[in-house]
Amino acid sequence: MQGKKISRRSLLGGAAVATVALVQTSVGKVLQPIQTATPPEDPTKTVGPLPSKVGTRSPFENSVRKPSDISSRTPLQDMYSTITPADLHFERHHAGIPTIDPNKYELLIHGMVKRPMKFSLHDLKRFPAVTRTCFIECAGNFRTGKEDMTPQEILGLTSQSEWTGVMLSTLLREVGVDPKSTWFLAEGSDAAILTRSIPVSKAFDDAMIVYAQNGEAIRPAQGYPVRLLLPGWEGNTNVKWLRRLEFGDQPWMTREETSKYTYQVGEKVRQFSFEMDARSIIIYPSYPGKVEPGYIEIRGIAWSGRGKVNKVEVSTDGGKNWEIANLQEPVLSKAHTYFRYLWHWDGRQTEILSRVTDETGYIQPTLQQLKDARGPEMGGYHLNPITAWTVKRDGSVWLKPEEFKKL
Amino acid sequence: MIRWINDNFKTGIAVFTLLAVFGCGHNSQKDWPDSFGYGKTASKADIIAKDIDVRPDGVGLPKGAGRIDTGALIFAEKCAMCHGVGGKLVKGQKLPAPALVSDTNFVKRKGNTVGNYWPYATTLFDYVRRSMPYNAPGSLTNQEVYDITAYLLYANGVIKKGATINAQTLPKVVMPARKYFVNDDRRGGNEVR
Numbered sequence: 001m002q003g004k005k006i007s008r009r010s011l012l013g014g015a016a017v018a019t020v021a022l023v024q025t026s027v028g029k030v031l032q033p034i035q036t037a038t039p040p041e042d043p044t045k046t047v048g049p050l051p052s053k054v055g056t057r058s059p060f061e062n063s064v065r066k067p068s069d070i071s072s073r074t075p076l077q078d079m080y081s082t083i084t085p086a087d088l089h090f091e092r093h094h095a096g097i098p099t100i101d102p103n104k105y106e107l108l109i110h111g112m113v114k115r116p117m118k119f120s121l122h123d124l125k126r127f128p129a130v131t132r133t134c135f136i137e138c139a140g141n142f143r144t145g146k147e148d149m150t151p152q153e154i155l156g157l158t159s160q161s162e163w164t165g166v167m168l169s170t171l172l173r174e175v176g177v178d179p180k181s182t183w184f185l186a187e188g189s190d191a192a193i194l195t196r197s198i199p200v201s202k203a204f205d206d207a208m209i210v211y212a213q214n215g216e217a218i219r220p221a222q223g224y225p226v227r228l229l230l231p232g233w234e235g236n237t238n239v240k241w242l243r244r245l246e247f248g249d250q251p252w253m254t255r256e257e258t259s260k261y262t263y264q265v266g267e268k269v270r271q272f273s274f275e276m277d278a279r280s281i282i283i284y285p286s287y288p289g290k291v292e293p294g295y296i297e298i299r300g301i302a303w304s305g306r307g308k309v310n311k312v313e314v315s316t317d318g319g320k321n322w323e324i325a326n327l328q329e330p331v332l333s334k335a336h337t338y339f340r341y342l343w344h345w346d347g348r349q350t351e352i353l354s355r356v357t358d359e360t361g362y363i364q365p366t367l368q369q370l371k372d373a374r375g376p377e378m379g380g381y382h383l384n385p386i387t388a389w390t391v392k393r394d395g396s397v398w399l400k401p402e403e404f405k406k407l
Numbered sequence: 408m409i410r411w412i413n414d415n416f417k418t419g420i421a422v423f424t425l426l427a428v429f430g431c432g433h434n435s436q437k438d439w440p441d442s443f444g445y446g447k448t449a450s451k452a453d454i455i456a457k458d459i460d461v462r463p464d465g466v467g468l469p470k471g472a473g474r475i476d477t478g479a480l481i482f483a484e485k486c487a488m489c490h491g492v493g494g495k496l497v498k499g500q501k502l503p504a505p506a507l508v509s510d511t512n513f514v515k516r517k518g519n520t521v522g523n524y525w526p527y528a529t530t531l532f533d534y535v536r537r538s539m540p541y542n543a544p545g546s547l548t549n550q551e552v553y554d555i556t557a558y559l560l561y562a563n564g565v566i567k568k569g570a571t572i573n574a575q576t577l578p579k580v581v582m583p584a585r586k587y588f589v590n591d592d593r594r595g596g597n598e599v600r
Contacts, residue, residue: 095544108449108457116449123445174442185460191544193537195460244457253463253527255534259519262588265600267514269524269584273591306595360595373599 063088066152070094071138072221073156077283081328082301082336083133084159086214091221092138092157095191098241102225107209111184111247114176121225124211127166132208132231134334135160135303137276139234139261142383144367147390147398151283154387154399158303160336161222163229165210168203177203181247185254186228189243196237197251198230202274206231209242232305232334233274234382236261263379276305278364279384280312280339280356290395293347298325301336304358308333311357314341318351318388325354345391351400353388367402461533465578468532469549473572478558481551485540494520494562504541508562511583522563526588528580531556 040046057063063078065088072091074084084090102121110116138157143149150156181200188194198207208229211218218224223240230237236256251257251272262271280302285291302312308331313322328338339354355364367385371378388400461467482494491497494508496518509520516523521531536552538544547555557572565580566572572580593600 095538095541108453110449110454110458116454117446118449118453119446126445127443128439173439174446187457187460191538193459193544195533195537246458246460248462250462250464252460252533253530254460255530255538258527258530258588259521259525267587268589269526269587270591271526271588273593275593275595358595361597362595363597363599365599369599 065090066156067091071157073152074159076151076156076158076281076301077286077289079283079301082160082338083214084161086161086216086219086222089159089161089213089219089222090136090138090157092235093190093192093221093240094194097220098190099220100189100225100241105225107226107242108244109171109175109247110244112178112181112249113172113247114178115174117175119171121211124166124171124209124226127170129164130167130208131162131164132206132229133160133162133332134229134231135276135336136229136235136238137279137303137305139236139273139276139381142380142385142404144399144402144404146401148287149399149401150288151281151286151387155279155281157235158336161213162215163208163210164212164215165208165226165229168207168209168228171209172203177247180249182249183247183251185244185246185248185252186237186239186242187244187246188223188239188241190241194236194239194256195252195254196239196256197254198237199274200247202230202233230274232276232307234261234276234305237274261381263374263381264377265374267375273382274305276303277382277384278302278304278306278309278356278358278362280309280354280364281387282314282352282354282389285352285391285397286389287397287399289397291345291391291397292395293345296343296345298341298343298352298354300325300339300354302327302339302354302356303334303336304356304360304362305334306362307359309337309339309356310359310361312337312339312354313357314339314343314352314354316343316345316350316352319353322355347393349391349393351388351390353386355386367404459533459537461529461536463527463529463578465529465574468529468574468577471550471553471573473553473555473557475554475557475561475568475570478554478556479562481554482558485543485547486555489541494559507559511564513584513587520563521559522565522583524584526582526585528556528560528565528577528582531559532577 063075065072065074074088074090105121107119107124135158141155141157143154183197184200184203186196186198209226210229211226213219213222218227226242227240228238228242257271262269280300282298282300284299285296298314302309309327312325312327314325315322323341325339325341331337357363364384364386370383370385390398390400489502489504490507491502494506496506506518507521509523511522513523532552535555536547553572560566560580565582
C-alpha cells in the first residue's frame with residue numbers, strides 16, 4: 001500500500017471507476033475488483049471479482065444473529081428453507097467458546113464398560129459414518145410481551161444442520177457397555193466443563209458423536225471439533241466440545257439438570273424433560289414486514305422432538321377456522337419442516353396463526369392451555385405455544401403479545 | 408423412576424437389536440467386524456485426569472471437610488462480586504450471576520436459590536469445583552470447594568453451625584426442595600401437560 005494511497009471514497013466511488021481493492025494473491029498484493037454494496041450502474045460494463053479461496057455473502061444481504069451476553073439467536077425470518085447456514089446457527093454456551101487443538105482432541109469413554117477407551121478425532125472419523133439432518137432447540141426458547149418482536153426474538157434459539165459423525169452405538173460396540181448401565185454422563189471441555197446425564201436407551205437409539213456440520217467441520221460455537229447429537233432432545237443435552245462419556249447406573253444430578261432446565265408444574269418441579277414438544281411459527285409475513293392485499297404465500301417452519309410433523313394448520317381469521325398447509329418434502333423426523341399456505345388477503349385487519357400436529361398425535365397448544373395445565377408458576381422452560389400475528393389495515397404485521405411471567 | 412428408566416432401557420435395547428438385525432439402510436451392520444480396532448485402551452491415569460464428577464451417593468467426593476467460617480471468607484473474596492454480598496439478592500440491584508442464598512421455603516420462593524430449590528447437596532460441590540469462579544474456573548482447591556459448599560448450605564439454613572460436611576455427610580444432607588422433583592412422564596399423544 002505504501003506510496004499508493006487509495007481512499008475508501010475512491011475505492012467505492014465514481015461510476016466510471018471499477019471497484020477495486022488490494023487483494024492477497026499467489027503473486028502478492030494486487031488490485032482486484034471486489035463486490036460492494038455500491039453497484040455500478042451497468043454490471044455488464046465492469047469486470048467482476050475473480051475466483052477466490054473462500055466465498056462471502058452478497059453485500060446486499062445482511063442476515064445476522066442477535067447476540068446477548070449468554071446466547072445468539074438465528075434470524076429465522078430470513079430462512080427460505082430449513083438448513084441454517086452454520087454461521088447463523090444459534091449459540092448458547094455457559095463459559096465462552098473454547099479453542100481446542102484437533103490434533104490433541106480425545107474422547108474418553110469409561111465407567112460401566114468392559115474396556116475403557118479413548119478415541120482421537122482421527123479414530124472417530126475412521127468409523128462407519130452417518131449423516132442426519134435435525135434441529136437443535138434450546139429448552140428456554142420463548143419470549144413474548146411486545147408487539148414489535150421478530151421470529152428471531154421470539155424463538156431464535158432453534159436451528160437446523162446436516163450433521164455427520166459416528167453413531168454412538170457404533171462406539172459402544174468397541175467399549176462393551178454393561179447391560180446394567182442405565183445412564184451416562186456427557187461432559188464438555190469448555191470452561192464450564194458442562195455435564196448432563198442421559199438415559200442409555202438414547203445412546204442405543206439415535207445418539208451420534210458428530211464432527212461435521214453442513215459438510216464442513218463443526219463451527220467452534222457449535223462444539224468444534226466434536227459434539228454429542230441427541231436428535232429431538234433439548235439443546236443443553238447436545239453437549240459441545242465433548243471430552244468424556246461415563247456409564248453408570250443412576251443420573252449424576254448435575255447443576256444443568258437440577259437447578260436449571262427444570263420447571264414447576266402445579267406443586268411439583270418437572271425434571272428430565274428431554275424431548276422438545278412440537279412447535280410451529282409463521283415466519284412470513286411477520287414483524288417488521290408489511291404486506292399488500294391480494295395473494296400472500298404464508299410461510300413458516302414446524303418441528304417435533306418426538307418424530308415427524310404430521311400436519312400444519314393455518315388460520316387467517318384469528319383461530320376460528322383452520323386450513324391444511326403444504327409441507328415441503330422430504331418431511332424428516334425431528335427436523336424443521338417448511339410449510340406454505342396460499343392466502344388471499346382482503347385488506348381487513350385479522351390475525352394469522354399456525355399449529356402443528358406431530359406423528360404421536362400431539363397438537364401444539366396455546367400459551368393459555370400451557371398455563372392451565374402447568375399452573376401460574378410454570379417457569380420458562382419447554383414452552384411451545386402457538387404464535388399469532390396481527391395484520392393491520394395498513395399491511396403492517398405485529399406480534400400478538402401475551403401475558404407471561406418468567407420465574 | 409427406576410421403572411421408567413428400565414422401560415426406556417428395554418425399548419432402547421429392542422431398537423438396537425432391530426437395527427443390528429435389519430441394518431440402518433446406509434450401513435450393513437452384518438458385515439461389521441466385532442471390533443474395528445480404532446482407539447486405544449484408556450489407562451487409569453487417563454481416567455483420573457478427567458473423572459471429576461460427584462454423584463448424589465457421594466461417589467467422587469475427595470477427602471476433607473468444609474469449614475463454614477472459612478467458606479464465608481472465600482465467598483466474600485471470590486464469589487460475592489457476581490452472586491451478591493452473602494449470596495443474596497439486593498432489591499434494585501442487577502447481579503451478573505444468580506443469587507444463591509435465601510431460605511428453605513420452596514412454596515413461597517421469589518427466585519430459585521440453593522436452599523429453596525436445589526434438590527441435591529452434592530451438586531454444589533460438583534458444580535463449584537468444575538465451573539467456578541467464573542473468572543478463574545478450576546482454580547479452587549478441594550478444601551476451598553468444601554468450605555464454600557458448607558458455607559452456602561449454612562447460609563441457606565439447610566445445615567446448622569456445628570455441622571460437619573465431608574464425603575460421608577454431604578450425600579446425606581436432605582435438601583428441602585428434593586421432595587418436589589419428579590421425572591417428566593409425558594410421552595407425546597394428544598394431551599397438554
